[in-house]
Amino acid sequence: MMNRRQLIGAGAAFASTTAWAKTSNMGLPEAAVADNAATQPPKYPDGGPDYQPVVTLNGWTLPFRMNGGVKEFHLVAEPVERELAEGMVANLWGYNGQSTGPTIEAVEGDRVRIFVTNRLPEHTSVHWHGMILPSGMDGVGGLSHPAIPPGKTYVYEFDLLKSGTFMYHPHADEMVQMAMGMMGMFIVHPKNPDHMRVDRDFCFLLNAFDIEPGSYLPKIMTMTDFNMWCWNSRIFPDIDPLVVSRNDRVRVRVGNLTMTNHPIHMHGYDFEVTGTDGGWVRPEARWPEVTIDIPVGAMRAYEFDAVHEGDWAIHCHKSHHTMNAMGHDVPTLIGADMRDLTARIRQVQPEYMSMGTAGMADMGMMQMPLPDNTIPMMTGWGPFGPLEMGGMFSVVKVREGLSANDYSDPGWYENPPGTQAWEWTGELPDHARMESAETRITDASGHTD
Numbered sequence: 001m002m003n004r005r006q007l008i009g010a011g012a013a014f015a016s017t018t019a020w021a022k023t024s025n026m027g028l029p030e031a032a033v034a035d036n037a038a039t040q041p042p043k044y045p046d047g048g049p050d051y052q053p054v055v056t057l058n059g060w061t062l063p064f065r066m067n068g069g070v071k072e073f074h075l076v077a078e079p080v081e082r083e084l085a086e087g088m089v090a091n092l093w094g095y096n097g098q099s100t101g102p103t104i105e106a107v108e109g110d111r112v113r114i115f116v117t118n119r120l121p122e123h124t125s126v127h128w129h130g131m132i133l134p135s136g137m138d139g140v141g142g143l144s145h146p147a148i149p150p151g152k153t154y155v156y157e158f159d160l161l162k163s164g165t166f167m168y169h170p171h172a173d174e175m176v177q178m179a180m181g182m183m184g185m186f187i188v189h190p191k192n193p194d195h196m197r198v199d200r201d202f203c204f205l206l207n208a209f210d211i212e213p214g215s216y217l218p219k220i221m222t223m224t225d226f227n228m229w230c231w232n233s234r235i236f237p238d239i240d241p242l243v244v245s246r247n248d249r250v251r252v253r254v255g256n257l258t259m260t261n262h263p264i265h266m267h268g269y270d271f272e273v274t275g276t277d278g279g280w281v282r283p284e285a286r287w288p289e290v291t292i293d294i295p296v297g298a299m300r301a302y303e304f305d306a307v308h309e310g311d312w313a314i315h316c317h318k319s320h321h322t323m324n325a326m327g328h329d330v331p332t333l334i335g336a337d338m339r340d341l342t343a344r345i346r347q348v349q350p351e352y353m354s355m356g357t358a359g360m361a362d363m364g365m366m367q368m369p370l371p372d373n374t375i376p377m378m379t380g381w382g383p384f385g386p387l388e389m390g391g392m393f394s395v396v397k398v399r400e401g402l403s404a405n406d407y408s409d410p411g412w413y414e415n416p417p418g419t420q421a422w423e424w425t426g427e428l429p430d431h432a433r434m435e436s437a438e439t440r441i442t443d444a445s446g447h448t449d
Contacts, residue, residue: 028115028153029065031074033097037083039240041407042201049107051189052197054253055407057204057242057394058234062102070111070157073104075126077148077170077182078119084228085238085324088375090209091216092181092233093120099181099233100205101168108163108191114156116148120177123147126156127171128186130277130299133158141172148172163190164279165253165299167205179220181233183207183257196280198303199248199404204231206294206316206392208258213325214371223259229321229391236322236393237380241409242314244306245402252314253301256294262321264300265291266396268312275301291317306398311382311413316392323377324390383412 034040040060042053053061064071080094095101106112118124125147127139137158141147148154166186170177185203190196207230210222231239244250253275254264272286277298294300315322370376380387387393399410434440 028117029067029072029074031076031096031117032063032102033076034060034102035097037098037234037238039407041405043105045107048110049189049191050193051107052199052201053105054103054185054187054201054203056103056185056232057202058232058238058240059098059100059204060102061105062096064106064112067113070113071106072113072115074115074117075101076117076119077124077126080181082181082233083238084209084230084233085235085375088235088373089216090181090211090218090228090233092209092218093177094181094233095184099183100207101182101184103184103203104168104186105189106160106187107189108160110160110188112156112158112160115153116156117153118148118150120150123149123172124170124177124182125154125172126168128156128158129167129169129297130164131158131166131186131188132161139168139171141170144171160188162279163188163196165203165255165275165301167255167257167299169257176220178257179209179218179222181207181209181218185253185255187253196251196274197249198251200242200244201251201253202242203253203255206231206254206256206258206262207233209233211374213374216373226258227325229258229316229323231392231394235324235375236390237387239394241395241397243402243407243410244396244398245404245406246306246309246398246400248306249303250306251301251303253299254292254294255299256296259296260318261293261295262392263291263293263317264314264392265317266304266312266314268308268310268396268398269304269306271302271304273300274303275299309398309400309413310415312396312398314394314396315389322389322391322393324379325374325377 037058039055039058042055043061043063044053045051062073064073075095077093077095080092080097080099081089082092082094082099083089092099116126123141125139125141128137136144137156138144139156145154166188167183168186169183183205185205187203208226209228209230210219210226211217211228212219228235242252251274256262270288270290273289273292274281274286289302292300292302378388378390380389397410397413402410
């Protein structure tokens with residue numbers, strides 16, 4: 001996970017706070033760095049209250065050190081390179097070498113001290129989204145405290161008063177810094193190890209970028225027309241699967257820091273919504289879903305018992321959010337006769353193929369020349385052919401007999417005999433056909449008027 005470490009040297013300046021007065025001359029904890037986009041194993045507690053740690057999809061958990069009973073973390077805000085998917089790298093801003101930043105993980109009742117070093121070309125701050133804390137630690141630059149200048153380090157210190165799913169992100173030049181990828185998750189586990197205990201606990205952030213094909217830098221002024229819909233700054237087919245052992249109790253935590261809502265749908269299961277921005281949902285108040293809408297700036301957690309083996313899709317149900325590098329001015333050619341135009345274009349571009357006249361599925365099967373540093377709109381292959389997906393899509397892989405710490409990809413599921421759709425070559429039954437948009441009433445005998 002952390003193949004190198006950076007020790008921030010002397011000369012860093014800190015916010016003038018009572019918290020810092022207690023910790024002066026103690027030095028900074030090391031700033032751990034990760035430089036790859038693979039999902040890292042969960043970081044199990046080696047002391048203090050027990051808890052089941054989270055697994056951050058295509059991410060990792062920030063280590064801490066204990067100092068006089070306080071958990072100390074070190075975040076470094078800096079320009080980063082992030083591989084959104086194989087063949088596409090974005091120049092972003094993030095924390096500790098990545099966007100999204102590492103997950104901060106602690107326990108209800110902990111006192112945390114978070115050093116934030118600014119290596120950006122402009123000032124920044126960190127807002128601890130959804131947390132109950134002193135006003136001066138809330139991280140709104142100019143309101144809570146002075147913004148952190150470039151090259152300086154500030155310290156935030158507060159007690160974790162409640163457990164739940166939280167986020168962190170800048171509240172300084174927020175439009176630019178969040179559009180550039182600055183965000184992360186903050187998970188606070190219950191002090192009682194038995195409260196809301198699960199066997200596997202996954203988390204990820206929904207984020208989005210507008211990056212033109214062939215370029216590396218997000219367009220920070222985009223408000224709605226994003227073309228890279230991401231989970232933790234990754235896009236399918238390079239979002240890792242959620243690997244689960246059969247009969248596990250599983251939690252999925254999702255935070256949304258895009259500019260639109262996302263209905264997250266999981267196949268094969270119904271689940272209970274067990275957490276919102278405000279905390280845990282009491283058992284009598286939980287509700288069943290197969291799709292949970294995540295509003296802008298919100299967090300949701302849901303849970304299910306993994307009783308159904310298989311490979312189950314999980315994705316945003318806005319169909320354009322499961323595509324990559326979308327062009328918003330692409331004409332609809334369904335039903336068009338392109339033969340004459342194709343022949344003319346091939347006179348100057350022999351490799352030209354007309355596409356889209358029968359739908360867009362052929363784009364998932366054909367390998368077309370692309371600009372540097374981009375990926376196809378629909379891509380990814382499954383055991384039976386192209387998946388024709390991109391963006392906010394992954395797979396929940398439920399398998400029998402996985403060990404508690406095994407999160408490795410088990411490969412594709414083999415459907416037992418008789419449980420997979422097959423081609424029918426026999427005689428077909430008659431089928432009804434509606435010729436009118438008029439409402440028809442079917443009586444108890446099955447007759448339609």
